[in-house]
Amino acid sequence: MPPSLSASRAASVPVSEENRAAAPATDRLLHWDRDHVWHAFTQMQEYEPLLIESGEGAWLFDTEGRRYLDGSASMWCNLHGHRHPRLDAAIRGQLDRVAHTTNLGLSNPTTVEFARRLVEVAPDGLEKVFFSGDGSSAIEAALKMAFQYWLQAETPQPKRTRFIAIGEAYHGDTLGAIGVGGVDRFTAMFAPLTFEAIRLPPPGFSGPSEGMPAPTLGESLAALERMLEEHRGTVAALIMEPLVQAAGGILVHPPGFLRGVRELTARHDVLLVLDEVAVGFGRTGTLFACEQEQVVPDLLCLAKGLTAGYLPMAATLTTERIWRAFLGTHAERRTFFHGHTYGGNPLAAAVGIASLDIFLDEQVLEGLAPKIARLGEHAARLARLDHVGDVRQCGLMLGLDLVADAASGRAYPWEEKRGTRACLAARGHGALLRQLGDTVVIMPPLCVSLEEIDLLANAAEAGIRMATA
Numbered sequence: 001m002p003p004s005l006s007a008s009r010a011a012s013v014p015v016s017e018e019n020r021a022a023a024p025a026t027d028r029l030l031h032w033d034r035d036h037v038w039h040a041f042t043q044m045q046e047y048e049p050l051l052i053e054s055g056e057g058a059w060l061f062d063t064e065g066r067r068y069l070d071g072s073a074s075m076w077c078n079l080h081g082h083r084h085p086r087l088d089a090a091i092r093g094q095l096d097r098v099a100h101t102t103n104l105g106l107s108n109p110t111t112v113e114f115a116r117r118l119v120e121v122a123p124d125g126l127e128k129v130f131f132s133g134d135g136s137s138a139i140e141a142a143l144k145m146a147f148q149y150w151l152q153a154e155t156p157q158p159k160r161t162r163f164i165a166i167g168e169a170y171h172g173d174t175l176g177a178i179g180v181g182g183v184d185r186f187t188a189m190f191a192p193l194t195f196e197a198i199r200l201p202p203p204g205f206s207g208p209s210e211g212m213p214a215p216t217l218g219e220s221l222a223a224l225e226r227m228l229e230e231h232r233g234t235v236a237a238l239i240m241e242p243l244v245q246a247a248g249g250i251l252v253h254p255p256g257f258l259r260g261v262r263e264l265t266a267r268h269d270v271l272l273v274l275d276e277v278a279v280g281f282g283r284t285g286t287l288f289a290c291e292q293e294q295v296v297p298d299l300l301c302l303a304k305g306l307t308a309g310y311l312p313m314a315a316t317l318t319t320e321r322i323w324r325a326f327l328g329t330h331a332e333r334r335t336f337f338h339g340h341t342y343g344g345n346p347l348a349a350a351v352g353i354a355s356l357d358i359f360l361d362e363q364v365l366e367g368l369a370p371k372i373a374r375l376g377e378h379a380a381r382l383a384r385l386d387h388v389g390d391v392r393q394c395g396l397m398l399g400l401d402l403v404a405d406a407a408s409g410r411a412y413p414w415e416e417k418r419g420t421r422a423c424l425a426a427r428g429h430g431a432l433l434r435q436l437g438d439t440v441v442i443m444p445p446l447c448v449s450l451e452e453i454d455l456l457a458n459a460a461e462a463g464i465r466m467a468t469a
């Protein structure tokens with residue numbers, strides 16, 4: 001049994017006696033949490049409250065002073081750790097100027113600078129930045145841009161109204177994002193409210209069709225080519241996460257899939273939308289996942305790590321070609337009639353600029369290789385556990401499938417919540433992890449140390465052993 005972290009304590013980030021005295025008692029907060037807060041993706045009848053009060057580096061501290069490694073990077077968005085002094089200072093500095101101004105019809109120096117910095121680091125050709133509030137919003141903007149583009153292109157093609165998406169894809173929870181989503185447990189209920197995408201099976205994964213062989217790389221690309229031929233002139237765009245489908249279960253694509261998709265979409269003049277909400281900003285080992293196969297999309301969606309996990313912000317980057325289709329006089333009504341109250345918020349832009357500076361000054365990407373290798377060593381070890389089936393890693397993203405029988409891959413009944421039980425058990429060993437069904441995910445902040453990766457893997461092993469005993 002791996003060593004427990006439960007005895008490992010550290011004083012939480014200091015809170016002044018005056019503030020602590022004024023704050024409600026923990027038991028009252030726990031009561032209010034149960035009574036008033038409706039938590040996302042949480043069955044509230046079974047919810048067990050945990051109040052996180054402060055953080056430092058890769059660690060979080062609860063109201064009782066217990067500490068936990070942030071093994072899910074606070075839902076995959078924290079990059080450089082909690083309370084990074086440069087990020088904190090960036091927000092304080094912007095507060096001395098202005099906290100928010102609208103991005104509808106006017107701008108802010110900090111937001112303008114951030115847009116320029118994003119264009120400088122993004123794949124060549126992505127020169128226009130549309131700001132919004134979260135990952136789903138970035139996806140919605142991209143889908144609407146793609147749709148409207150074909151209505152207003154130099155040679156309009158109004159029949160291009162359909163979208164191709166990957167099986168088991170997750171692109172967010174708003175209705176447009178659900179339309180291109182493919183995880184039935186998230187989307188099936190809302191199908192009457194939205195459109196239906198054309199679904200491409202991902203290579204290497206059989207999806208929901210039990211007993212069916214998983215398509216190979218060649219078979220998936222051949223299927224895509226048939227789809228593009230069959231629906232010639234009616235597909236506006238294809239949307240996908242490059243390299244790995246994160247919330248779909250850390251489904252890692254084989255090398256060459258992204259490149260093959262780009263070549264086929266370009267050949268058929270279908271726009272390519274890349275969703276790097278979860279996989280961007282270093283998660284896969286490069287700043288953007290699409291860099292690894294030298295692919296430039298027509299639209300690139302960013303969020304989560306965009307502000308290093310500090311403030312809500314998203315961005316949809318696109319090309320001059322798409323931008324020009326929206327230009328015209330007021331009377332022509334070619335405007336992109338879409339926007340968000342807090343789009344381009346200068347506080348978020350300030351911390352986003354500081355995060356990009358940290359990537360450069362602290363050589364974050366250069367330091368990832370040994371961390372990725374160490375996580376890979378633990379992945380190989382955890383794969384030998386009796387109830388661990390498939391293990392998939394891409395950069396600092398690791399998914400461990402819990403199965404009733406590893407030899408056959410037979411799944412546990414979903415009602416047994418083995419993944420949830422494993423992650424709850426890992427809390428007792430000092431780690432906060434997040435499950436995707438019966439897949440246990442380890443995705444720490446990029447600042448995590450080698451020793452902290454060891455502790456995370458040990459806590460995950462302890463949780464898995466307890467949940468599968």
